[in-house]
Structures are given as structure tokens and as C-alpha cells.
Amino acid sequence: MIAFVLPTVIPMYFWEETFTNSWHVAVILRYVYSLNMTFLVNSAAHIWGNKPYDNKIKPVQNLAVSIFAIGEGFHNYHHVYPWDYRTAELGNNYLNLTTKILDFFAWIGWAYDMKTVSSDIVQTRMKRTGDGTNLWGWGDKCQSEEQKREAIVLKEQNH
Structure with missing residues (x-):
């Protein structure tokens, strides 16, 4: 209807x-x-992009698809962690409208028991099976120490 x-x-x-x-x-x-x-x-999102979480599976991270599909192009993360309601590890989830909507419904009490993955597990998996790309810039060599601390704080706030 x-x-x-x-x-x-x-x-x-x-x-x-x-x-x-x-x-x-x-x-x-x-x-x-x-x-x-x-x-x-x-x-x-299964053809073009990076594989920061698992380079042995077909799904990829595709920023362009994420922009056009309002946050749904983070397929490598989604297929590695299918239970994470956010479907993406973004720090502040600024591109993921679906996550923002779910967060709103959790805030008003209509959504609950939403599962996420800790940043420690994500980082460990990236180092173990990822392709070495770090799409979102967390921990890049060109980041200042202050930017690295801010990134860690943002990630922890969203986990």
C-alpha cells in the first residue's frame, strides 16, 4: 500500500x-x-573498489556507490560482519543514512538489541585478511597525532 x-x-x-x-x-x-x-x-559493489576487510571475497568498498545509494556501498565490511546493523565502519557514519535512521529509532525506543563490531576486532581483521587499503583514512601515515586521536575517539563513540 x-x-x-x-x-x-x-x-x-x-x-x-x-x-x-x-x-x-x-x-x-x-x-x-x-x-x-x-x-x-x-x-x-561486487566489482570495483577496495577490500580493506577481506581480500578473498568478491564484495568491495565503493565510495561512489555509497554516495548514490545513501550509504549502501560498503559491501566488503557488510559481508565480513553481516550482524553489524551499521553495515559500515565509518567512524561518524556521515554517509550512511540507513544507520542514521536506525539510530533515531533506537533513540526513541523502537529499535533495540542492535549489534555492532568493536574497533579492535575490525582493525585486527583488516591487518589479517584485508588488502592493505584503508578507505576511510584511519591510521594513515599522513595523519597528525591529533587527527589519529580524534579518529579513535570518533570510532569509540560509535561502537
Whole structure:
């Protein structure tokens, strides 16, 4: 109902659109776009990118997909840690809208028992099975000591 009926009825009621316009533009076009974005995530995030957590599996970290799909391009992390509700190890999760929404629902009490992975486990796995890339810059040689401390604090706040 929410995916098909409301997007059809609301434009008809509030803006006096015809059924045909509402159905084709608000429903079908949106649905086709959503499906294609889903296919993009499941294609591009398995082909192009880095493998900072496990270089032996196909899924990759793809920043461009993450931007276009509102945070869903962190597939290498997601496949290594499928139980982590955040689906990404980002520090402040600024790209991951899904995580922000889940955090909001946890804040109001509608979501609970959300599992995460500690930063120690993530760092250990990266060193053991990752490809050596560090997509988010944590611990890069070019970081100052202050930036490294800030990164650690940000990561700990989000775990």
C-alpha cells in the first residue's frame, strides 16, 4: 500500500493530477529507479573498489556507490560482519543514512538489541585478511597525532 497506493493517491488529491500521471511518474518511475539503484549496489559493489576487510571475497568498498545509494556501498565490511546493523565502519557514519535512521529509532525506543563490531576486532581483521587499503583514512601515515586521536575517539563513540 505504501509503495503503490499512497504515491498514486496523494498527487491526485493534493495537486489534482490524473490517475495516469500519478501512477506512471510517482509510482512506476520511482519503482524502476529504486530497482536500478538496488541492482547498481549489488553489481558495482561486487566489482570495483577496495577490500580493506577481506581480500578473498568478491564484495568491495565503493565510495561512489555509497554516495548514490545513501550509504549502501560498503559491501566488503557488510559481508565480513553481516550482524553489524551499521553495515559500515565509518567512524561518524556521515554517509550512511540507513544507520542514521536506525539510530533515531533506537533513540526513541523502537529499535533495540542492535549489534555492532568493536574497533579492535575490525582493525585486527583488516591487518589479517584485508588488502592493505584503508578507505576511510584511519591510521594513515599522513595523519597528525591529533587527527589519529580524534579518529579513535570518533570510532569509540560509535561502537
